Amino acid sequence: MSIEIRRFSSAQNDFAEQMNNLLAWEAVSDAGVQKTVTDIIDAIRTRGDDALIEYTNQFDRMAVASMAQLELTQQQLQQALDTLPPAQRDALLAAAERVRAYHEKQKQDSWSYTEADGTLLGQKVTPMDRVGIYVPGGKAAYPSSVLMNAIPAHVAGVPEIIMVVPTPGGELNQLVLAAAAAAGVSRVFTVGGAQAVAALAYGTATVPQVDKIVGPGNIYVATAKRAVFGQVGIDMIAGPSEILVVCDGKTDPDWIAMDLFSQAEHDEDAQSILVSTDAAFLDAVKASVDKLLPTMERQEIIRTSLINRGAFIHAQSDADAIAIINRIAPEHLELSVENPQAWLPQIRHAGAIFMGRYTAEALGDYCAGPNHVLPTSGTARFSSPLGVYDFQKRSSLIMCSADGASEMGKIASVLARGEFLTAHARSAEYRIKD
Numbered sequence: 400m401s402i403e404i405r406r407f408s409s410a411q412n413d414f415a416e417q418m419n420n421l422l423a424w425e426a427v428s429d430a431g432v433q434k435t436v437t438d439i440i441d442a443i444r445t446r447g448d449d450a451l452i453e454y455t456n457q458f459d460r461m462a463v464a465s466m467a468q469l470e471l472t473q474q475q476l477q478q479a480l481d482t483l484p485p486a487q488r489d490a491l492l493a494a495a496e497r498v499r500a501y502h503e504k505q506k507q508d509s510w511s512y513t514e515a516d517g518t519l520l521g522q523k524v525t526p527m528d529r530v531g532i533y534v535p536g537g538k539a540a541y542p543s544s545v546l547m548n549a550i551p552a553h554v555a556g557v558p559e560i561i562m563v564v565p566t567p568g569g570e571l572n573q574l575v576l577a578a579a580a581a582a583g584v585s586r587v588f589t590v591g592g593a594q595a596v597a598a599l600a601y602g603t604a605t606v607p608q609v610d611k612i613v614g615p616g617n618i619y620v621a622t623a624k625r626a627v628f629g630q631v632g633i634d635m636i637a638g639p640s641e642i643l644v645v646c647d648g649k650t651d652p653d654w655i656a657m658d659l660f661s662q663a664e665h666d667e668d669a670q671s672i673l674v675s676t677d678a679a680f681l682d683a684v685k686a687s688v689d690k691l692l693p694t695m696e697r698q699e700i701i702r703t704s705l706i707n708r709g710a711f712i713h714a715q716s717d718a719d720a721i722a723i724i725n726r727i728a729p730e731h732l733e734l735s736v737e738n739p740q741a742w743l744p745q746i747r748h749a750g751a752i753f754m755g756r757y758t759a760e761a762l763g764d765y766c767a768g769p770n771h772v773l774p775t776s777g778t779a780r781f782s783s784p785l786g787v788y789d790f791q792k793r794s795s796l797i798m799c800s801a802d803g804a805s806e807m808g809k810i811a812s813v814l815a816r817g818e819f820l821t822a823h824a825r826s827a828e829y830r831i832k833d
């Protein structure tokens with residue numbers, strides 16, 4: 400059965416309007432969600448563990464009486480890793496190794512330099528003391544997200560990594576537990592949603608307060624992260640998954656249809672867009688979509704996502720296609736073209752760029768190495784993938800020699816008096832040599 404996916408062309412007069420409609424996404428949660436999240440945060444702040452237990456029982460269909468029932472032991476994590484079927488264990492460890500190797504390259508080191516008069520200036524890089532990682536678990540379990548959140552923190556040298564993951568109905572996913580062991584997570588609490596974010600941000604008798612919370616989640620998680628920002632650091636507000644595939648018409652249309660499905664299957668609100676200068680190719684991919692959709696396990700989610708938020712766009716030229724890429728600033732960009740490297744210099748905004756016909760976005764979700772926690776909803780215009788740098792902070796270093804203090808003192812004195820800040824001026828002037 401054929402499904403209706405919106406289709407338009409960059410030649411249309413109303414092209415800009417079509418793009419605006421396609422990309423319109425209510426990133427801010429509605430008043431109802433906002434109220435729920437505010438109430439949850441207030442309850443966790445005032446009633447701590449008791450409120451955390453109540454909300455977990457309410458939202459995750461649990462029936463626990465104490466926090467001890469909501470924490471997993473290191474032994475449980477290690478046992479999950481040790482007893483995984485060998486194929487799963489090997490795949491998990493291979494992915495973890497690739498993700499670790501990639502993130503090792505991101506590590507920033509302290510630096511300093513000494514000026515001619517002996518003054519030293521520099522930057523000291525320090526890992527955060529304790530971070531919280533949110534691993535989604537409402538509609539699906541995400542072992543890959545455990546690796547993508549915990550490994551960069553570990554590489555940065557964060558000594559304590561606290562993971563939260565909801566386990567609806569109390570069902571533990573052994574791959575998630577094993578991933579926590581493989582990635583070096585310190586403690587795991589089986590709580591989720593806004594209550595888990597609030598517990599990490601403010602601390603409870605049992606859940607330690609963290610310095611930063613990272614990781615994707617649904618609208619309750621995103622709203623809570625936004626609300627606790629300032630109390631703690633956050634990485635980003637990630638929305639539903641997105642993929643933009645740009646194809647020159649020479650890749651197997653079945654491959655492209657499946658690449659579009661791969662992000663659509665995450666969520667009814669996920670967005671999959673195909674751009675091509677070849678109108679006949681758009682027809683061929685549409686035929687592949689109709690042929691392959693009935694074979695998909697999550698076909699209802701994919702169908703809803705493609706009908707509500709998907710699009711096939713006919714670009715008049717490669718330049719049009721590039722303008723579309725930069726307008727969308729997609730989370731994932733697949734350049735399924737002959738010479739993707741030639742396109743690269745003109746692409747300014749994308750969370751991750753997958754180059755060439757063989758580079759399926761799904762490889763990046765699991766094991767290529769780069770992080771899969773990426774900016775969505777056009778935020779790649781100003782933000783970057785989750786990385787080691789999210790878990791490191793910098794302190795400036797200044798050590799003046801007597802000569803340096805004297806020379807800088809003269810400059811500071813003038814500027815401080817210009818600001819009428821006399822104490823600043825006199826503090827600097829004391830160090831000026833006669």
Ligand SMILES: NC(=O)c1ccc[n+]([C@@H]2O[C@H](COP(=O)([O-])OP(=O)(O)OC[C@H]3O[C@@H](n4cnc5c(N)ncnc54)[C@H](O)[C@@H]3O)[C@@H](O)[C@H]2O)c1
Pocket residue numbers: 435458459534535536537538539541544565590591592593594615616617618619620637638639640665666771772773
């Ligand atoms: N960007 C990425 O890297 C990435 C990776 C994996 C998943 N995701 C996305 O993360 C999201 C995960 O969402 P999810 O729902 O599966 O899991 P989730 O863990 O984010 O949310 C589940 C929690 O939501 C809370 N909740 C649910 N309904 C509620 C209600 N009515 N009131 C208050 N709280 C409520 C509950 O506390 C529950 O524990 C999806 O959108 C998925 O696409 C993104």
Ligand SMILES: N[C@H](CO)Cc1c[nH]c[nH+]1
Pocket residue numbers: 541543544639640641662730764771772773
């Ligand atoms: N595509 C998701 C990020 O948008 C990450 C993911 C996890 N598992 C599969 N995919």
Ligand SMILES: [Zn+2]
Pocket residue numbers: 640661662665764
């Ligand atoms: Zn994915």
